[in-house]
Amino acid sequence: MFADRAKIYVKSGKGGDGCVSFRREKYVPAGGPDGGDGGKGGDVILEVDEGLNTLIDFRNTRKYKAEDGYPGDKKNCRGKDGRDIVLKVPQGTVVKEAESGQVIVDMSGDNRRIVLLKGGRGGSGNQHYATSTMQAPKYAQPGRPAKELNLMLELKVIADVGLVGLPNVGKSTLLARVSNAKPKIANYHFTTLNPNLGVIDLDGTKGFVMADIPGLIEGASEGVGLGHEFLRHIERTKVIIHIVDAAGTEGRDPVADIYAINKELDAYNADIAKRPQVIAANKIDAIYDKENDSIAAIKAEFEPKGIPVYPISAVSGAGVRELLYRVNEMLENLGQEVTVFEREYFPEQAGVQAEAEAYTVSYDADADEYVIAGPKIDKMLGYTNLDSEKGFAFFQKFLKESGILTKLEELGIEDGDTVRMYGLTFDYYK
Ligand SMILES: Nc1nc2c(ncn2[C@@H]2O[C@H](COP(=O)(O)OP(=O)(O)OP(=O)(O)O)[C@@H](O)[C@H]2O)c(=O)[nH]1
Ligand SMILES: [Mg+2]
The missing domain is CATH 3.40.50.300 (P-loop containing nucleotide triphosphate hydrolases)
Structure with missing residues (x-):
């Protein structure tokens, strides 16, 4: 069968988290931070393949995901980048955002290879967060989130x-x-x-x-x-x-x-x-x-x-x-020009971040720590310099307004208890 339409889901790779680590050398009691950066998440790439003339492969496999970046490691080791995923399409494939039907890219004319979704950047390791007042940063930046999109692929024959x-x-x-x-x-x-x-x-x-x-x-x-x-x-x-x-x-x-x-x-x-x-x-x-x-x-x-x-x-x-x-x-x-459809949808600007902006608040009995996790926190921490007074005030305001503090109290948190968010731990005081 001549398959000229297919609906698929694509997702880029999440960036690898930065690492929190401290140098350990003989005779050096407290080494400086040496946590490496996370690797970049893989991109979702589209490429024209001259040998293809239908979209039939996309009817059989509907989900495509690039690899996540690897986390950074101690001794300033950078995490490996996630592998890209390359989708081969026939020339003349028009790629649209599935819901709105807006054109993202038309794989014809000069469009032979394009990066459809970029992988998340890797987070910086704690080595980047040492300042004169904070010699032992326990914070490393989480990797940037992955991006996802539902696509409608349509093959429009290119005939003279x-x-x-x-x-x-x-x-x-x-x-x-x-x-x-x-x-x-x-x-x-x-x-x-x-x-x-x-x-x-x-x-x-x-x-x-x-x-x-x-x-x-x-x-x-x-x-x-x-x-x-x-x-x-x-x-x-x-x-x-x-x-x-x-x-x-x-x-x-x-x-x-x-x-x-x-x-x-x-x-x-x-x-x-x-x-x-x-x-x-x-x-x-x-x-x-x-x-x-x-x-x-x-x-x-x-x-x-x-x-x-x-x-x-x-x-x-x-x-x-x-x-x-x-x-x-x-x-x-x-003359020779082909009608190429204009771009109407920009994945980088639209809200296509993978996973809802949710967070979870829980109590880890083994470590006796309260744990906050989720992409929203991820994002917030990545943009905030907690070493600065302003940054820290902003962070506290966020905890309050997002309802995280209320949740912690519901779980029975008390003054002096430890809270953990990704690489960061801090003590709770009301
Ligand atoms: N006598 C005669 N019959 C023709 C001619 N061209 C096509 N036919 C006949 O017309 C009928 C339809 O031909 P097709 O080529 O299938 O027509 P089509 O336009 O592709 O039809 P659809 O695919 O249904 O839109 C067939 O029985 C053909 O043999 C012609 O030049 N002379
Ligand atoms: Mg016919």
């Missing part, structure tokens, strides 16, 4: 040319005739449900890529008949071949059909409607009614509007070469 039209008009037949692609062809509506890509080799040209888009119907721009799913694939094509059943084999009026489809394109995205278009009036081998010349009618209606009309038979091949050379010429006049 899109074949657009009602169901059953011969889009797949044309693609199969002129390219290496082998799409399913059948005489019923919605035979094609996922786009097929084919490479068109034309003598004396660079060639181009053409996509056979599933049939569109009236109301497609409002989602009728999976319209949105299908229209999405046209967004990146540069030239549109609008195929119509000129023989009216289903008793329809080709001119009205062309207007109906163009109306849907315009309603979905006005930009698409403005792209250069060629009309391929198909199934001319099946025109028996010489009285009503449908080709002349289509030409009379659309050529004055600057839309060229090519009568073809995708079955016999009549007129197909002329059509393709014209399309190639239009592409050459357009």
